[in-house]
Amino acid sequence: MRVQPLPAFDDNYIWTLADDSGRAVIVDPGDAGPVLGAADAGLTPLAVLLTHHHADHIGGVPALLARWPGLPVYAPDDPRIPHATARIGAASTVPVGDWRFEVIEVPGHTRSHIAFHGHGHLFSGDTLFSLGCGRMFEGTPAQMLASLDRLAALPPDTLVCCGHEYSRANAAFARTVDPDNAALRRREQEILDMRSASRPTLPVALASELDANPFLRTHTAAVREAVARHGGFDAQDRVAVFAGLRRWKDGFVA
Template sequence: MNLNSIPAFQDNYIWVLNDEQGKCIIVDPGEAAPVLKAIAENQWQPEAILLTHHHNDHVGGVKELVKNFPGLVVYGPQETQDKGTNRVVGEGDKINILKYEFSVIASPGHTLGHLCYFSFPYLFCGDTMFSGGCGRLFEGTAEQMYQSFQKINSLPAETLICCAHEYTESNIKFALSILPEDRALIRYYRKVNELRAKNQSTLPGLLQNERKINVFLRTEDPDLKEVIAKETNLQQPQQIFAWLRAKKDRF
């Protein structure tokens, strides 16, 4: 399978997986035009759409794509039923497309019904985990997002984090504001800066790297706890996660 990212809006990525015959899976098409352009240029044949949640920058192109490709199966959580989903899925479901089996993982936090789709090595995680960060809590709680992160962190180290936004640079800046002497963060920030200076993508991320540079995955890290202890008495990882998310909101 080939993994492709299609830029959309200001900082979105629409992911497309295609096989050697050109059959493809589209993830979170927030707008149709760039997807239709890529389909024409690559002579792809859409087989299915996967939706992670109901926000318009992830679902806005669904109806036009289905109009262009009648019969297209659209998988998504219940919260996307009025956005074009015709096959509602949830935690523990298995989806078989193009000889791949995708596991559906409930990941509430950003929205209450948010889903991730995993077929090794690909994790399509929408707005749950970003490279170096996590999604805003629009509907869910920090506790829910923390548990969603634990599910993702249980996946293999070689998992590719195919998130939906190019937020890496700002996320690493935030991490460095807390851990300014962290060598892994400093090295990665340099790499990200080089890529962004050339207008190149920093995605997908690699889970084994995220475990080093994503502070939301480091809630039990002694270095992070030591820094946080100067500002708060919080000890439990869920509490530290919530503290980090609230601090990021103000960053």
């Protein structure tokens, strides 16, 4: 079993998880082109998994269905995703060949966002990034924090496969928040080395994110105190800390 990110647009990743024969799950194909190219090289899609409705995650689905009529498309229960063949939510299990994926509801970036967890991998869409998290376009800080808590509770050796190559920019912000974090400094150097070699910084072990991602560390004194200094308020409640951290990131310029 091998996982591979297919670059799309400026910084998107379309994820493929394939067996030795090339049969694969396709996650968030915003553009059909990279998937069709991989198919020409031997990949055979078995199903498409969609995490949320944004066009850069679902835009390639019609062309894939034109190439493979009857291809199963699993998606959240959201009418803004028109090409789903199965609507799924919390406590659902998605069967694809010999694989099974747990569906985790993670509202915040969008109200119907879901993630897929199975076989040691987490496809987190735009909820959890390496050293960051998604913007809250439709959800509240409490919802987003609860969603991140659900993902943080997965086994630490889970490999996080997120929807964008944001790691370098996220590292610059995370270092501003938590400059004395040795695990963060190591992860940032790893990211810089990978990007210098034009390599993806993903997937990344959840354990690394738990040690270095400030959005998963709102319970720590270092992050709480940094948010309080920046925001000018005593941020004790985790939701308030998260909200302040997300506002800070929204306006951050490296």
